[in-house]
Amino acid sequence: MEIMRIVVTGPVGAGKSSFIRTISEIEAVDTDRKATDETAALKTKTTVAMDFGRLQFGQNVALHLYGTPGQERFDFMWDILIRKAHAFVLLVSSHRPQDFRSARRILAFMRHRAKIPMLIGLSHADNPAAWPMEEIMLALGYLSPHNRPPTVPVNALETTSVANALAALIEAYARDQMAELNRLNKDALI
Amino acid sequence: MKITGYLSEFSLGEIFRFLAQGQKTGCLTIKPVDTRDEIASEYHTFFHHGNIVASTISLDHQELQRLIAKRGWLRIPTIQKIAQLCSPRATLGLCLKTQGALDGEQLKLLFKQQVLTPIPQLFSIEEGWFEFDANHPLPYEEMTGLTASPMEIALAGLRLLRDWTPLLDKLPLPSSTVIRLIHGELPYHLNQGEYQVWEHIDGTLSIEQIATHLEQLVLDVQKICFRFMVIGMVEEVAGITAVEPLIANHEPEMDTLPVSEISHSFLHGLLTFLKGKKNAT
Structure with a gap:
């Protein structure tokens, strides 16, 4: 069985659980529990361990999706997840600038742990208070427009939108793989 | 482009970093929620390519003239007459300097009074609403022609800060x-x-x-x-916390899985499948 593993991460309330539930063909393994701390102001339940979803698209081929816990104190889980992942999606709520700090911290963690392809999904981009994409990228620390991961608006409740985001990530992965292959070929020629 | 929010969400230091690193031009307005007497109802800080060029508490374009007059260097009607001799896109400070009405040291004192001293104090505002308007025209009448780095001002402001309570979660x-x-x-x-x-x-x-x-x-x-x-x-x-994992029994044992390269045929098949999902709805 060939399996590709993708991690879906982001601050509390960015839509990670919804993203996985929307595209998963199985009932997503849901570890949401009643939120008891500051998260409770944002949502009544939060993911305490991780979400899991699966997409089998042929015989012996499947995509596995893993959602990180929402609360940062569970970040030991991110380490396990990211070390085994092929790529990851960072979901960020466009209308919650208070989350950009946390998103940036998660991003730094992920990039430090593994050099794997990524995609930034901006949720709630149609909210009147949403920041423009360019500004969010800057707030996340991407100063140059030429050196940024692919970024797409995402509605985590719509299959089309989630499929579109995943397709963009898979394309990024394929590009990375091709670039690595070219580099190896070049090295071999030298 | 306009961005808005509250300082409790995105602190002034983070806003300054954002504007400096993005080399933004425009007007940052802060309306403090605090109603203490010494705090103005709003503050405007003007940025040009990521640097601070002026700061005012009103938008009447006459604050710099009042500062000069208060110091007894020039009367307001005189300033306005001299200003007519310069291009409308020349900063008032440089205009007065090129016309010989003020010298460089006087401009530095004005800039210190207008920007370098008051802005670090804004970091002590506990809560406020902010808006950055990139379409706001630069107020040449309020500009000395000098600039300051928002990073240095933020550093000064945060060093002055006594009550860190509003920043604890940041x-x-x-x-x-x-x-x-x-x-x-x-x-x-x-x-x-x-x-x-x-x-x-x-x-x-x-x-x-x-x-x-x-x-x-x-x-x-x-x-x-x-x-x-x-x-x-x-x-x-972020570091790894020492908290014990709360992994439910039914979750996949990810830690035991190796990371292997994904085949081209897999990627092609997955992309075709996802594109089908996109088109199906």
């Missing part, structure tokens, strides 16, 4: 490590406490560990690291 976590983004010569003059922390930032020690090494309070090291983050000297990387 500080880097004690378990986080910080990594240097600057190598070689430091772009800012650090005080002794900051320099000691800087010396211990090696990308492996957590903030907690640095505090232990220096025999300082963790909170004090967090404050210093926050200042470094705001001025773009370091980046926070």
